[in-house]
Amino acid sequence: MIEIISATALATVQDLGRHGSLGYGVGTSGAMDNLSLMLGNLLLGNAEGDAAIEIPLFPFQVRFLEDCAFAVTGAACGATLDGQALPPNWVAQAQAGQVLKLNYPAAGSRAYLCLAGGVDVPQVLGSRSTQLRGEFGGWQGRMLQQGDRLPAGRPGLAGATDFGVGLAARALPLEVDGVPAMRVLPAAEYDCFSEASQAAFWAGQWKITTQSNRYGYRLEGEPLLPKQPLEIRSHGIVPGVIQVPHGGQPIIQMRDAQPSGGYPKFATVIEADLWRLGQAPIGSHVRFIPCSYEQALDALEANRAFLDATRRLLTLHTL
Structure with missing residues (x-):
């Protein structure tokens, strides 16, 4: 479980979106950078579409209330855990009481905080994504606020941590x-x-x-x-x-x-x-x-090939 200790607005819980409900007037929502969301889940051994926290404004801080593995992907935001610098696209192990801080990005505009097992909030219409206009999904259908406490799907001590992969923007430049x-x-x-x-x-x-x-x-x-x-x-x-x-x-x-x-x-x-x-x-x-x-x-296939190559690298890392 984590606690939001930052007063920065606009952070929301997002997954890969809510599909199949457009005919009922319900938009898709979901991560603005779905590639970074999938990458963070891949680093943690989560399901590809598990929910994470999308962070568009900085600095942003959370406190871990219990041991939990996590990954920070997306924007290169100079993340620190109790002041210890973490590289971009990195998976790490947090202990209860430690504070994660995401600073102003040197590249990109949105970071994703992925937790082991995903952010564990209820599904609504098949998705955990926040639908701000309809005020449902995510965490109470709204942006996260200071003091909110969100559970992880798989808290506790993890296996291999303290490793990462390259930025998607460098692997797929355009x-x-x-x-x-x-x-x-x-x-x-x-x-x-x-x-x-x-x-x-x-x-x-x-x-x-x-x-x-x-x-x-x-x-x-x-x-x-x-x-x-x-x-x-x-x-x-x-x-x-x-x-x-x-x-x-x-x-x-x-x-x-x-x-x-x-x-x-x-x-x-x-x-x-x-x-x-x-x-x-x-x-x-x-x-x-x-x-x-x-x-x-072909571009979709290139994105999938990037994720597949990352998955193979992670398999070699954990052997």
Whole structure:
């Protein structure tokens, strides 16, 4: 069991998301960087989709109330356990009373605190992810607060600890002119926009504005303008869809996106690259790369190959 001793807001319990309920108006939620979540669970020998704590604001501190193995993945946040530095993507053993502190990231924007056996909160509609808008799932359906106590699924002393693996961003790099990039598929209304706007989307850098959160990333750049005014009925949307409001500044739907919306769909960030977007800090710039459906599937396979290679390394480590 751990106790939250930080007053920093916005940390939530997340797993790989709530699937199969979009038809009932329930969004997916889930980790903004699912690759880091799966990596942390892999380090601990957990099930791939076990719940963890997603931390987007720093510093963040927890106290272990009982012995428990843990892993910190995602953003390189200079983690310390009772002042002892821990490398990124590292699994360690905490003893009762020790304090884990996550500092401001040197790279990335979200860290994941994974506990042995996962964060043990009830499942709601097949997931432990926090659904903030609906106020259910996770820990009491809300952001974590100072004084909250969350149990681990498998507390106690662990086997092999004090080891780690490389950062996903280094193993799976993707940049354009030194700017982090995401691969994108054109969406239903792409051809309704002017050729100049289409070209500007691919050629420009897009700033992630301060109006961004788990629901959506609002971008700032050259306005994307349709060839003529568009009136569209509300329709189903999923995380990754890039919609364009009347002002021309696009919005990328993120993990807490509502399941429907009426803005034109310009494009979609592929599922394999949503973790990259989840690690892009507010105020930073990103680029977009066109890809095909086949390339999107290949990208998913590359992510899986990274996890499989990590699993083989961990097997050798524990022999």
